[in-house]
Amino acid sequence: MTESHEAKDTAYEINQRNRVKREHHRAHYDYETVHAILDATPFSHVAYMIDGQPYCTPKVHWRDGTTLFWHGSSVNRLLKANGGSAPVCLTVSLLDGLVVTRSAYHHTANYRCAMCFGTARLIEDDDEKAAALDAMVERLYPGRLAGLRPNTAQEMKATSVVRMEIEDASAKVRTGGGSNAPDELDYPAWSGIIPVKTVIGHAVPDESNIAEPAMQGIDQFTVGRSLDDVLAGNAG
Amino acid sequence: MTESHEAKDTAYEINQRNRVKREHHRAHYDYETVHAILDATPFSHVAYMIDGQPYCTPKVHWRDGTTLFWHGSSVNRLLKANGGSAPVCLTVSLLDGLVVTRSAYHHTANYRCAMCFGTARLIEDDDEKAAALDAMVERLYPGRLAGLRPNTAQEMKATSVVRMEIEDASAKVRTGGGSNAPDELDYPAWSGIIPVKTVIGHAVPDESNIAEPAMQGIDQFTVGRSLDDVLAGNAG
Numbered sequence: 001m002t003e004s005h006e007a008k009d010t011a012y013e014i015n016q017r018n019r020v021k022r023e024h025h026r027a028h029y030d031y032e033t034v035h036a037i038l039d040a041t042p043f044s045h046v047a048y049m050i051d052g053q054p055y056c057t058p059k060v061h062w063r064d065g066t067t068l069f070w071h072g073s074s075v076n077r078l079l080k081a082n083g084g085s086a087p088v089c090l091t092v093s094l095l096d097g098l099v100v101t102r103s104a105y106h107h108t109a110n111y112r113c114a115m116c117f118g119t120a121r122l123i124e125d126d127d128e129k130a131a132a133l134d135a136m137v138e139r140l141y142p143g144r145l146a147g148l149r150p151n152t153a154q155e156m157k158a159t160s161v162v163r164m165e166i167e168d169a170s171a172k173v174r175t176g177g178g179s180n181a182p183d184e185l186d187y188p189a190w191s192g193i194i195p196v197k198t199v200i201g202h203a204v205p206d207e208s209n210i211a212e213p214a215m216q217g218i219d220q221f222t223v224g225r226s227l228d229d230v231l232a233g234n235a236g
Numbered sequence: 237m238t239e240s241h242e243a244k245d246t247a248y249e250i251n252q253r254n255r256v257k258r259e260h261h262r263a264h265y266d267y268e269t270v271h272a273i274l275d276a277t278p279f280s281h282v283a284y285m286i287d288g289q290p291y292c293t294p295k296v297h298w299r300d301g302t303t304l305f306w307h308g309s310s311v312n313r314l315l316k317a318n319g320g321s322a323p324v325c326l327t328v329s330l331l332d333g334l335v336v337t338r339s340a341y342h343h344t345a346n347y348r349c350a351m352c353f354g355t356a357r358l359i360e361d362d363d364e365k366a367a368a369l370d371a372m373v374e375r376l377y378p379g380r381l382a383g384l385r386p387n388t389a390q391e392m393k394a395t396s397v398v399r400m401e402i403e404d405a406s407a408k409v410r411t412g413g414g415s416n417a418p419d420e421l422d423y424p425a426w427s428g429i430i431p432v433k434t435v436i437g438h439a440v441p442d443e444s445n446i447a448e449p450a451m452q453g454i455d456q457f458t459v460g461r462s463l464d465d466v467l468a469g470n471a472g
Binding site: 017021041042043045046047048049052053054055056057058060077087088089090091093095097098100101102103104105107109111113115117133134136137140141144145147148149150151152155159177178180183184185186187188189190191192193194195196197198199200201202203204205206208209210213214215216218221227 | 253257277278279281282283284285288289290291292293294296313323324325326327329331333334336337338339340341343345347349351353369370372373376377380381383384385386387388391395413414416419420421422423424425426427428429430431432433434435436437438439440441442444445446449450451452454457463
């Protein structure tokens with residue numbers, strides 16, 4: 001467990017909200033681990049509450065330091081219902097494998113999960129919003145902006161971007177094989193790890209592309225490469 | 237949009253909670269679409285609330301008709317804080333591709349998402365819990381139970397299973413290419429779809445396996461096959 005005396009600028013402080021209660025030996029609070037999980041996919045889930053009802057919505061997110069951003073839409077409704085800002089939890093989880101053992105009880109999964117807590121706020125400032133949207137494109141497709149039609153004033157107005165300072169966060173990571181207790185060893189079922197990963201498929205070009213289009217930011221999405229790897233390379 | 241007059245036994249009723257507000261042409265409420273998404277991965281996210289704070293936690297879920305099940309742990313805390321039951325939202329989302337266009341504004345993603353609303357309750361009855369746990373193993377690994385050490389009384393006591401009747405639900409699905417408006421056509425950036433999929437890797441057998449272990453429920457996880465396909469085959 002990482003509940004150590006790390007400097008505040010390298011790890012999230014542990015409190016009642018983010019402390020991992022179960023299997024705390026799998027918990028991490030350091031920026032490096034939490035941020036690597038946040039950066040391994042653009043796909044996250046945001047939990048929020050409207051009129052006593054929890055909602056869980058998938059989002060495309062991106063990160064700058066300890067600040068998270070995501071696209072609006074449902075959030076307008078959320079923020080309207082909550083006076084301009086709202087407590088949320090943004091979670092990124094990656095399934096890395098199925099772990100099968102010779103007892104039903106010990107079956108589990110390998111995964112990486114980062115849970116981030118904070119207050120969601122709409123970005124009101126136009127320049128800040130434009131910079132955030134540019135950062136999203138650059139994060140996923142570095143160098144691509146130069147070949148794009150710039151956003152119009154109408155598009156910018158139609159786009160909501162949410163910003164959340166990560167107040168605290170935790171990561172939980174499981175790797176490796178399963179528990180195989182002595183009383184299970186004689187049972188016949190196969191035991192082991194079935195890894196899964198999210199990989200890039202064959203790109204489908206739009207038929208309206210110009211001849212020899214600009215491939216900056218796209219070339220690295222090669223067939224069979226894992227999405228994690230591509231995004232880690234983009235960030236590096 | 238599927239906001240039609242379907243019989244209640246083939247689609248979820250549409251109400252204020254589950255009605256898809258944005259891009260409602262991508263919305264589906266029929267059992268077939270919603271359940272196919274729920275069954276395409278064992279990995280979901282559950283949103284719930286404790287003391288005014290939303291939480292979003294990954295879970296392994298499984299389904300029987302319009303009833304969802306998942307493993308407890310954090311839920312004990314949730315249910316204790318809420319008097320034995322709690323409103324939740326369980327969401328399954330699959331990222332199917334990145335959609336890149338010649339304007340930043342039209343970049344999007346292909347995905348399948350199912351959001352399910354209901355009340356989470358701990359299963360208290362021992363037989364019901366045992367049946368639910370067996371159903372989880374059979375759902376992921378059909379035929380595997382016979383080769384496993386049966387659960388002990390202590391293990392059953394240590395395991396929490398949550399049941400949620402789906403009161404209402406919606407699915408949202410995006411497929412296909414991006415918008416390429418006339419004013420974007422002369423820009424040089426490549427436009428198209430970068431598909432992604434979650435595939436099975438090389439299984440890692442536990443070194444304690446017996447010679448020629450029982451492969452029932454495992455054999456279908458072949459290298460390179462998509463997890464969706466395996467699970468659809470299991471269900472079929």
